[in-house]
Amino acid sequence: MASLTANAHVEPSGPRPKRIGPGRYGVYAFLIISALFFLIPLYVMIVTSLKPMDEIRMGNLFALPGSPSFDAWIKAWSQACTGLNCEGIHVGMLNSIKILIPSVILSIAVGSVTGYALSFWRPKGANILFAILLLGAFIPYQVFLYPLVRILSMVSLYNSIPGVVFVHTIFGLPLMTLLFRNFYAGIPIDLFKAARVDGGGFWAIFLRLMLPLSTPIIVVAAILQITGIWNDFLFGLIFAGRENFPMTVQLNNVVNSSFGEKEYNVNMAATILTALVPLFVYFVSGRWFVRGIASGAVKG
Amino acid sequence: MKPRFLRFWMAQVALAPAWLIVIFAYIGTILWTIQISFTSSKVFPVSNYVGFSQYTRLFGSERWIISVQNLAIFGLIFIVGCLILGFLLAVFLDQRIRAESVFRTIFLYPYALSFIVTGLVWQWTLNPTLGVQQTVRNWGWESFTFDWLSRGDRAIYVIALAGMWQASGLVMAILLAGLRGVDGELWKAAKVDGIPTWRVYVHIVIPILTPMFVTATVLLATAVVKVYDLVVALTNGGPGISTEVPAKFVIEYLFQRQNLGLATAASTVMMITVLCVLAPWLYVQYFRKPRSAH
Numbered sequence: 276m277a278s279l280t281a282n283a284h285v286e287p288s289g290p291r292p293k294r295i296g297p298g299r300y301g302v303y304a305f306l307i308i309s310a311l312f313f314l315i316p317l318y319v320m321i322v323t324s325l326k327p328m329d330e331i332r333m334g335n336l337f338a339l340p341g342s343p344s345f346d347a348w349i350k351a352w353s354q355a356c357t358g359l360n361c362e363g364i365h366v367g368m369l370n371s372i373k374i375l376i377p378s379v380i381l382s383i384a385v386g387s388v389t390g391y392a393l394s395f396w397r398p399k400g401a402n403i404l405f406a407i408l409l410l411g412a413f414i415p416y417q418v419f420l421y422p423l424v425r426i427l428s429m430v431s432l433y434n435s436i437p438g439v440v441f442v443h444t445i446f447g448l449p450l451m452t453l454l455f456r457n458f459y460a461g462i463p464i465d466l467f468k469a470a471r472v473d474g475g476g477f478w479a480i481f482l483r484l485m486l487p488l489s490t491p492i493i494v495v496a497a498i499l500q501i502t503g504i505w506n507d508f509l510f511g512l513i514f515a516g517r518e519n520f521p522m523t524v525q526l527n528n529v530v531n532s533s534f535g536e537k538e539y540n541v542n543m544a545a546t547i548l549t550a551l552v553p554l555f556v557y558f559v560s561g562r563w564f565v566r567g568i569a570s571g572a573v574k575g
Numbered sequence: 576m577k578p579r580f581l582r583f584w585m586a587q588v589a590l591a592p593a594w595l596i597v598i599f600a601y602i603g604t605i606l607w608t609i610q611i612s613f614t615s616s617k618v619f620p621v622s623n624y625v626g627f628s629q630y631t632r633l634f635g636s637e638r639w640i641i642s643v644q645n646l647a648i649f650g651l652i653f654i655v656g657c658l659i660l661g662f663l664l665a666v667f668l669d670q671r672i673r674a675e676s677v678f679r680t681i682f683l684y685p686y687a688l689s690f691i692v693t694g695l696v697w698q699w700t701l702n703p704t705l706g707v708q709q710t711v712r713n714w715g716w717e718s719f720t721f722d723w724l725s726r727g728d729r730a731i732y733v734i735a736l737a738g739m740w741q742a743s744g745l746v747m748a749i750l751l752a753g754l755r756g757v758d759g760e761l762w763k764a765a766k767v768d769g770i771p772t773w774r775v776y777v778h779i780v781i782p783i784l785t786p787m788f789v790t791a792t793v794l795l796a797t798a799v800v801k802v803y804d805l806v807v808a809l810t811n812g813g814p815g816i817s818t819e820v821p822a823k824f825v826i827e828y829l830f831q832r833q834n835l836g837l838a839t840a841a842s843t844v845m846m847i848t849v850l851c852v853l854a855p856w857l858y859v860q861y862f863r864k865p866r867s868a869h
Contacts, residue, residue, distance in 0.1 A: 302670050303672065305667050306664075306667050306668070309660075309664060309667075309678075309682065312740070313684070313685060313744070316697060316740065317684075317696075319696070319700050320696050323699065331705065332705070334709035334710060334712075334713055335709075335710050336700065336705070336707060336709070336710040337710060385593065385596075388589050388590075388592075389590060389592070389593040391589075392586045392590050393590075396583050396586035397583075397586075398583035398586040398590065399587075401590070404590065404593060404594060407601060408593070410850070411597070411601045412797075413849055414601075414605075414846055414849060414850070415822065415846060416801065416822075417821075417822055417825040417829075417838075417841075417842035417845055418605050418845070419601070419604040419608070420825075420826075420829060420842075421604075421607075421608060421611070421829050421835065421838070421839065422604035422607040423600065423604055426599070426600075426604075444596075445600045448593060477585035477589060478585070505689070506688070506690070506691070506692075508689065508691050508803070508804035508807070509803055509804065509826070513826075513830065523691045523692075523804070526691060526695070527804075530695050530698075531807075531808070531811065539699060542695065543699060546692055546696060549689070549691070549692055550687075550688050550692045553687040553688060553689070554684065554687055554688070556687065557683075557684060558684075564683075564687070565683070565748050568686070568745055568748060568749075
């Protein structure tokens, strides 16, 4: 960005390009129309959640609520029915948090150590391990699911929170390893060699040299894992068990349950509540989020 | 000097969790799945070998064929749509406009949302009796019809639209980073030569951005194969079976319809397809030019 602005002050020797004109309006028109396309669902979601049902039945999706109220939000939080029990979506939020925290910590711990060993130490077989991990990032989960269910049942982890945490760690490993391996590949090897000469062992170098340098990549990894794990539906549905369903699964049960009249306002309030955590992460982390998805964009 | 293995024994220990995961959770489960797919397993895995008959049944199943077709339609529209929209957004954002960061934030926020949330929001917005269709009718255009969500022949396009809404921002972010990396000298040179801007984009900038396009395509393609929650939330495969996808087919036959043999055959087909597409790309990306050894 800075370099572009700097260049703007250099007069090109050719004919001066037309900067201001109808083209400029076109640019803004396109951007504004696109922004509407991206914002309308969010607007509809918020407006609907603030309306009472009889206002919704009149069928004006975009109208502002006549008398906005948070009743639907309260109901979604504490009374909405997910299948048989009607304790609201907050049960799912607690489950999601219980799944999220250990999963993020564990997957980053395993991923960072693996990435470190792969980039600086490269023991025998490291390339094979890395190749399989890379492939593992792309193979559809469906191939792993049934045997994993059986393995987790054998060790009594199926239908439990530790079970889902384990699954998130397993499937987070390729991305986490790649992230850390690429990050460590950018650290000068001389730094590592110097530490070796000073007698640093595997763990000493990792804990006292590499980990303190890794703060930026740990932030990126945490952002990726928090949004990814919070937004997960499949693993929660299959491995968590009815008691421990994460918020996404409960939300889908609230909205797509077949009995009774659909309370669209409650549904939309529940949807917003489910989206709050990733949206919060997105708005707070800003550029880091972008960096995260760019690093997640598997590159060597 | 100690042998290499002993010298690095602590590194081997540190890699043990990764090795265990790779051996048991990846390779072991894949082999197990493939093994089941050659048996007549229903509710429980059995070990009577039936050759390729599950695969024959799979490709004789209308539900599977529709799933594969839907995946192709969805994948094509979703990937091409995201690339085009994402590229246009990136180019327009790169015109030194006001409030760039506001626009950028708006275009990318859906990517932070889950497919479940995306599906539910669009399900509500395009609800034929209360959503956009009804709203436009209330405005006075009585005959306005947009009921694709309830039409078997159109619903898959709505799913693709919702997917584009969610993921175009990702392509924009990747390509915008690429555009910012394009040398300013290039633009000056093009202006000196009097080349129209659009031609610079088509003939020079797009080729420069090729690696970013490839990355974005790989990411989007991964999402296409995995697409499951978006369909569950938006249409649950309906109307009828018109929006079924392979990922959903497998989960249903594994956990609800209790037909392990067929489900594992389907997942094996999914895996082989993905590997065939990926193997060349991964090889070129990571193993053709090995990094200099430390």
